[in-house]
Amino acid sequence: MPSSAAPEPSAAAVDPSPDQIRRWRRYLADEIAEGDIYRQIAARKDGAERDILLGLAEAERRHENHWRTLLGEHAEKTVRPSVHRILLRWLARIFGSVFVLALAQRAESDSPYAQDQDAAPGMAADEAIHEEVVRGLAARGREELAGNFRAAVFGANDGLVSNLALVMGIGATGVSNQVVLFTGIAGLLAGALSMGAGEFVSVRSQRELLDASSPTQITLDAARDLDLDQNELELVYLARGMDREDARHRAQERLGYFSCDCNPAFSARPDGSQGPVDRSAEHREIGNAWGAALSSFGFFSSGAIIPVLPYIFGLTGLTAVAVAALLVGLALLFTGGVVGLLSGASPLKRGVRQLLIGFGAAAVTYLLGLAFGTSVA
Known part of the structure; x- marks a missing residue:
């Protein structure tokens, strides 16, 4: 320095x-x-x-x-x-x-x-x-936080925004406090289960796609039996992204025309360089399927319960809606600020962005609830 x-x-x-x-x-x-x-x-x-x-x-x-x-x-x-x-x-x-x-x-x-x-x-x-x-x-x-942290933050924000929108939309129609409460709990369970299952399938699929694309060492076992005049081994390295000259050189080395000082257990990278193909870093960024699913389920639930709290404690009407909006607003500012911190951006700007997005979605459903409601809350 x-x-x-x-x-x-x-x-x-x-x-x-x-x-x-x-x-x-x-x-x-x-x-x-x-x-x-x-x-x-x-x-x-x-x-x-x-x-x-x-x-x-x-x-x-x-x-x-x-x-x-x-x-x-x-x-x-x-x-x-x-x-x-x-x-x-x-x-x-x-x-x-x-x-x-x-x-x-x-x-x-x-x-x-x-x-x-x-x-x-x-x-x-x-x-x-x-x-x-x-x-x-x-x-x-x-990198270590990326996979599960992504699922946790998205899960919490989805829970906050979706259940606030649901509770405000239903509450604006003028139905009873009990109906709003059970609707909010149903939204929590449905959303959390959906998020958890979706994250599990998404992460597992990504990892399986990476594994399916990773080169194997079949060339080491098959090389001794290949026809020297019809060298399909060259096609393997062409498929991995090498140009024809490098692919031919690599194939001839595998067939024993000459030796090299490299480790024969190494795979050729798509750019033609030598070295082991390590997928562990990519797997770390994607995360663990069960970890992502549980994080998503847990954090969606923790976010989705917040808009329901005023109704659990007996508040009704506009008072319950206002308290729910206040609690969710504070939570959105917090989660947005945490994302800002970890990304090196301004925590305040990220928090305000989350707040505006969440309140925008909730406002739409609240207005729809007022439009289709049958009584005044």
Whole structure:
């Protein structure tokens, strides 16, 4: 990573303005907090990942020393870091997980150093590189979460939106509180079972398609019995995506015309390179069929029960509808924010997007319920 050595104090640094002192102190506090975050996460890791995190912490220490140099005696008075860094440090102590790395990625991307002339020339570049390093570290956790997490988030949001729309649509027709309650519970069970079954079939089918497309080692067993003049083995490698010259070379090697220093148990990749074809990474991204199904069932149920809660506790009419909408709105903001965190996007924007989509769908069914209702709720 680039090194940002602290420059000699300029005239501004010898007699800094009150605004500069406040700004530099905030930078210093943030750099100290970021270093602590990386060290706390590193304490829960080992191997290369731990070394990378400690390297980031050391880079933050260099930035910290830059601001200490500029502040001089003013560095003795410390200030609190930004709320974002305080939250990050607290989460790092408790979790040390991909959520914290995703938040750290956003923190690195929001560096103000590119617009601040008091920052050393390489500091903005350092922060940009730090973002990419953290992005790489977070990607490992995102891959592991991708399959089951996708099913969980989609399941929760589907439960929230579909059952809110169902409850509001039925409630707007003016039917009794008991009818709305049983309709909501029926919607919960039907949706959860459908989601769970659908996820199981989807994930299992994807994994079976991958397995069916994976090259086998049948060429090793059949090569010794092939007709040397009618070399169908060449067609195998053409089908895998090699050009004719590479396919002929590979087939002749299998037939024993010459030997190579490669491992004969390896398969040729479609691009012609040597190496084992590893489908495990693709399987991880898709997820486990049972895990996806259970996650989808459980999270759909947890989302779908929320619009029903006001009716379970005896609320009726517009009061029940308003409370259901409020509870679902808070849940949509939360799930959208979590998706934003993990994707490195703005949690607020993702949360508001989820909220608007959910309320839009519910509003349509509520208006339809009013249009076809027979009495006033």
